[in-house]
Amino acid sequence: MTLKKWCAILATSAATMTSAIAQSDFPPSASAKQEAPRLVEVMSMAQLEHLKLWYAGKAKNWDLAAYELRQLTNSLAEAAIYYPAIPVSNVTTMKEPLLSIADAIAAGDERKFVASMRVLTEGCNACHSSMGRGFIAIAVPTSGQPPANQIFQPLKDRGSNR
Numbered sequence: 001m002t003l004k005k006w007c008a009i010l011a012t013s014a015a016t017m018t019s020a021i022a023q024s025d026f027p028p029s030a031s032a033k034q035e036a037p038r039l040v041e042v043m044s045m046a047q048l049e050h051l052k053l054w055y056a057g058k059a060k061n062w063d064l065a066a067y068e069l070r071q072l073t074n075s076l077a078e079a080a081i082y083y084p085a086i087p088v089s090n091v092t093t094m095k096e097p098l099l100s101i102a103d104a105i106a107a108g109d110e111r112k113f114v115a116s117m118r119v120l121t122e123g124c125n126a127c128h129s130s131m132g133r134g135f136i137a138i139a140v141p142t143s144g145q146p147p148a149n150q151i152f153q154p155l156k157d158r159g160s161n162r
């Protein structure tokens with residue numbers, strides 16, 4: 001399955017996401033309790049994947065970038081599956097930038113990769129704002145200290161660096 005197809009399946013709707021996750025290469029043991037991860041766990045993972053995706057793409061390590069994109073798509077799908085209170089529309093708006101990043105990776109197109117990452121990142125923040133979490137401001141990584149893809153200054157002190 002191509003990366004693009006894979007992303008489309010995951011990102012199209014929360015319903016199809018459920019079956020996609022069930023196809024994970026590493027399913028939990030049968031005896032493991034199917035406890036939902038905390039949403040912040042899923043999101044912290046998404047943050048790390050977003051960070052690695054960026055650096056993999058900047059290094060033109062397209063295999064790694066493709067891998068991180070799949071993990072990130074999976075994390076966003078997990079958030080939607082486990083947390084129905086999150087508006088599905090906020091998740092599905094991530095579909096376009098995810099597919100666009102997949103295209104950029106397939107084409108080895110760094111310029112498109114960077115542009116699509118910015119759109120994706122706006123999607124992260126749009127959902128955070130809509131859910132009363134506007135203070136969790138994600139950015140494409142800067143040269144700052146890790147995690148370099150989050151802005152820690154209060155809103156009032158922020159420049160336009162995201």
Ligand code: HEC
Nearest residue numbers: 039040043044046047050086090091124127131133136138
């Ligand atoms: C559809 C909605 C939605 C999208 C899209 C989304 N998030 Fe979140 N995110 C949330 C919510 C809701 C919380 C707050 C969870 C809580 O307070 O329990 C959150 C919290 C977080 C946190 C805080 C975790 C912590 O403990 O510090 C980080 C980091 C984060 N998101 C990263 C991201 C990144 C990176 C993306 C984009 C790749 C993203 N999020 C996209 C809804 C979303």
